[in-house]
Amino acid sequence: RLKKTENYLQTLNEPQREAVLHGGGPLMIIAGAGSGKTRVLTFRIAHLIENGVDPFRILSLTFTNKASGEMRQRIEAEVGTEARNIWMGTFHSVFAKILRIEARYLGYTSDFSIYDTDDSKSLLRSIIKEFNLDDKVYKANVVYNRISGAKNRLISAEDYLNNAIIQADDEAAKMKEIGRIYKTYATRCFQANAMDFDDLLFNTNILFRDFPDVLYKYQHKFQHVMVDEFQDTNVSQYLITRKLSAVHRNICVVGDDAQSIYAFRGANIENILNFEKDFPDVRTIKLEQNYRSTGTIVNAANSVIARNKSQLKKETFTKNEEGVLIDVIKAGSDNEEGRLIATAIFEEKMQKALRNENFAILYRTNAQSRSFEEALRKLGIKYRIIGGMSFYQRKEIKDLLGYLRFTVNQRDEEAFKRIINLPKRGIGDGTVAKIAVTASEQQIAIWDVVSNSGYYIGGRLAGPIDQFATLIKSFKLLIEEGKDAYEIAAHIAKTSGILRELYEDKTVEGLSRYENVQELLNGIKEFVDSDANEDKSLSAFLQSVSLLTNADEPDENEDHDRVTMMTIHSAKGLEFRNVFVVGLEEDLFPSQMMLESRQDLEEERRLFYVAITRAEQKLSFSYAESRYQWGRLKMCEPSRFLLEVDPKFLNVTKMLQTGPERPGAESSGTSFVRNLTPRKPSEPRNMVSAAAHTPSSDFSPSDTSNLTEGDKVEHMKFGFGTVIKMDINGTDRKATVKFDTVGDKTLLLSFAKLRIL
Ligand code: ATP
Numbered sequence: 122r123l124k125k126t127e128n129y130l131q132t133l134n135e136p137q138r139e140a141v142l143h144g145g146g147p148l149m150i151i152a153g154a155g156s157g158k159t160r161v162l163t164f165r166i167a168h169l170i171e172n173g174v175d176p177f178r179i180l181s182l183t184f185t186n187k188a189s190g191e192m193r194q195r196i197e198a199e200v201g202t203e204a205r206n207i208w209m210g211t212f213h214s215v216f217a218k219i220l221r222i223e224a225r226y227l228g229y230t231s232d233f234s235i236y237d238t239d240d241s242k243s244l245l246r247s248i249i250k251e252f253n254l255d256d257k258v259y260k261a262n263v264v265y266n267r268i269s270g271a272k273n274r275l276i277s278a279e280d281y282l283n284n285a286i287i288q289a290d291d292e293a294a295k296m297k298e299i300g301r302i303y304k305t306y307a308t309r310c311f312q313a314n315a316m317d318f319d320d321l322l323f324n325t326n327i328l329f330r331d332f333p334d335v336l337y338k339y340q341h342k343f344q345h346v347m348v349d350e351f352q353d354t355n356v357s358q359y360l361i362t363r364k365l366s367a368v369h370r371n372i373c374v375v376g377d378d379a380q381s382i383y384a385f386r387g388a389n390i391e392n393i394l395n396f397e398k399d400f401p402d403v404r405t406i407k408l409e410q411n412y413r414s415t416g417t418i419v420n421a422a423n424s425v426i427a428r429n430k431s432q433l434k435k436e437t438f439t440k441n442e443e444g445v446l447i448d449v450i451k452a453g454s455d456n457e458e459g460r461l462i463a464t465a466i467f468e469e470k471m472q473k474a475l476r477n478e479n480f481a482i483l484y485r486t487n488a489q490s491r492s493f494e495e496a497l498r499k500l501g502i503k504y505r506i507i508g509g510m511s512f513y514q515r516k517e518i519k520d521l522l523g524y525l526r527f528t529v530n531q532r533d534e535e536a537f538k539r540i541i542n543l544p545k546r547g548i549g550d551g552t553v554a555k556i557a558v559t560a561s562e563q564q565i566a567i568w569d570v571v572s573n574s575g576y577y578i579g580g581r582l583a584g585p586i587d588q589f590a591t592l593i594k595s596f597k598l599l600i601e602e603g604k605d606a607y608e609i610a611a612h613i614a615k616t617s618g619i620l621r622e623l624y625e626d627k628t629v630e631g632l633s634r635y636e637n638v639q640e641l642l643n644g645i646k647e648f649v650d651s652d653a654n655e656d657k658s659l660s661a662f663l664q665s666v667s668l669l670t671n672a673d674e675p676d677e678n679e680d681h682d683r684v685t686m687m688t689i690h691s692a693k694g695l696e697f698r699n700v701f702v703v704g705l706e707e708d709l710f711p712s713q714m715m716l717e718s719r720q721d722l723e724e725e726r727r728l729f730y731v732a733i734t735r736a737e738q739k740l741s742f743s744y745a746e747s748r749y750q751w752g753r754l755k756m757c758e759p760s761r762f763l764l765e766v767d768p769k770f771l772n773v774t775k776m777l778q779t780g781p782e783r784p785g786a787e788s789s790g791t792s793f794v795r796n797l798t799p800r801k802p803s804e805p806r807n808m809v810s811a812a813a814h815t816p817s818s819d820f821s822p823s824d825t826s827n828l829t830e831g832d833k834v835e836h837m838k839f840g841f842g843t844v845i846k847m848d849i850n851g852t853d854r855k856a857t858v859k860f861d862t863v864g865d866k867t868l869l870l871s872f873a874k875l876r877i878l
């Protein structure tokens with residue numbers, strides 16, 4: 122085989138090459154955006170394979186399936202098809218694979234279902250109902266987050282309950298209830314032969330903790346362990362990687378603390394600090410040169426992130442040209458923001474002969490995409506949205522997948538609930554709940570209840586339930602006969618009645634749902650036909666779709682030349698020639714939920730840093746002065762982040778053109794800042810944000826423990842208002858207040874400077 126090593130080694134700078142050639146032992150690269158971390162990881166793997174390391178013995182963990190797909194392609198270009206054998210993927214997909222192999226150790230079968238968040242929340246809702254708890258106090262969403270948080274810190278239901286006992290009274294009662302829900306939830310998942318997303322990591326930890334033989338096997342197997350985006354691994358993920366690399370100690374992690382944006386999911390920047398403790402002989406390599414972006418973009422990003430107190434010290438510079446200034450676009454409304462940006466894309470495309478795919482629009486929340494979609498459509502510019510309502514989240518898709526899941530795993534409670542009455546069989550929710558509870562009480566599978574008429578409840582329903590059981594039995598037979606995923610799915614779509622029902626619905630929506638189901642079947646056909654998939658079983662197909670993340674959407678169209686729209690979170694690791702960071706308004710970005718502590722605000726700032734550093738040649742910011750949110754028109758202030766960018770990198774002419782109320786303002790950065798500064802113009806710029814956080818004697822957080830709806834309050838920034846809603850979950854007590862000046866605001870009571878009048 123031809124060795125290509127020399128080729129790619131020449132495309133690396135000195136520290137990058139050092140990292141690629143690093144022989145063995147722990148290696149850590151913490152470096153700024155665009156400095157080639159992912160590239161180093163990719164070439165390092167290629168280099169190992171070229172030097173005789175068996176690809177089966179390399180474990181490489183990335184953040185999205187898309188990222189790992191790209192990495193694999195890149196390596197394949199260097200070393201050939203052997204690259205397909207690397208254990209490469211997201212934490213969830215790789216450990217789901219290991220859990221399937223070792224399922225029996227934990228009492229699962231290898232075709233366990235994976236509950237997505239909808240499934241998990243639906244199960245939680247059932248349990249909360251069964252417990253007769255107030256679902257306003259115990260919201261499925263909140264309970265889900267609590268349980269998820271616990272699992273990511275490896276706290277089991279039992280631990281959680283025990284912990285509740287040592288808490289203060291009020292909180293203890295609530296924690297105990299949540300602990301009880303957690304326990305039942307865990308039991309029900311287990312009985313359903315199902316794991317939720319967090320279980321994939323939680324159970325891997327249990328597996329490696331309780332079965333040393335299994336751990337030993339994988340520790341020896343994986344000669345090299347690589348982790349990209351290390352800053353966003355949580356404790357649970359870190360423990361797994363640490364254990365897996367304990368024997369060979371060839372662990373290479375790359376990341377950037379300035380891009381840590383998942384603290385809310387339990388990702389822990391401490392991992393970076395702990396790494397040096399856990400691997401004292403670690404070799405640390407710095408990469409300081411940015412290859413991605415212009416000088417303007419790199420320096421603007423540096424000027425922003427310098428404001429964060431907690432960060433590791435590192436430099437980033439670039440030898441790329443200065444490039445153009447960052448446009449700041451001010452719009453009167455969200456719709457105008459959409460139009461201005463669509464026009465900017467249109468003009469830039471024409472002037473520079475660019476393609477749609479050179480552009481990305483990045484926003485803080487998915488809901489912002491609408492105005493850009495409309496405007497782009499009007500100008501005939503093709504786009505794609507990553508995330509948002511994903512293909513696999515659509516009802517008709519989940520319905521068919523529900524049938525497929527239940528055919529593979531008849532203990533899957535959530536799949537069962539989804540399909541038992543679909544199409545209508547006259548079986549009510551009450552009966553369904555009873556079946557689930559019977560199964561749970563008798564400690565038997567849902568299927569045992571359904572397929573054995575002795576168990577269930579009353580004669581009237583026996584007919585339809587028996588019919589359902591017979592139908593599922595006929596589907597199971599197809600698996601036993603060794604039919605592939607497509608044959609079975611196509612058969613199920615037809616005989617279950619799903620396709621017929623959609624076909625009969627002649628509305629536009631009905632038609633599009635019918636097409637979606639066809640599209641899913643096409644996807645399954647593709648899966649079966651692809652050489653890359655050896656296992657063509659239904660179970661294998663379900664595995665492959667159960668862990669798709671938002672960033673892994675199948676391209677609905679082969680046409681790749683589209684403007685990309687997505688949240689900043691899903692843009693991590695990516696790069697685009699031209700980037701628009703939109704919706705730069707207070708309470709939107711930084712998000713209102715993230716204003717209450719310095720840590721939160723710093724996390725938002727890191728998110729802003731991630732957004733800026735996606736751009737190669739040209740960056741634009743935009744904000745609107747008013748915006749519809751939750752069906753209401755809201756006045757907006759420009760984001761404090763706009764003021765944090767060193768003004769010498771900003772081009773404000775665009776804004777001044779559309780800002781008629783500021784005639785004659787010179788187009789210099791300083792005047793822009795003065796114009797933007799929301800409050801006292803004499804305040805030093807970097808103090809703008811601090812103002813809202815300085816405790817004042819009058820407005821120190823007052824005792825708001827008996828605050829109720831209807832109370833009149835005063836807030837030091839927003840003035841007078843009335844409490845219209847209280848939201849209490851554990852220690853996070855929130856109040857929604859209708860203020861005379863600014864409309865509705867939701868405030869965290871532990872921080873809000875409120876005075877009860
Ligand atoms: P992020 O922090 O955003 O994930 P990163 O550090 O992983 O960034 P890469 O994506 O690996 O950076 O690299 C950024 C860009 O710079 C890529 O287009 C990459 O191909 C290019 N690049 C990196 N190193 C070099 C180099 N030595 N020569 C030329 N181009 C390079």
Ligand code: MG
Nearest residue numbers: 158159160694
């Ligand atoms: Mg990267």
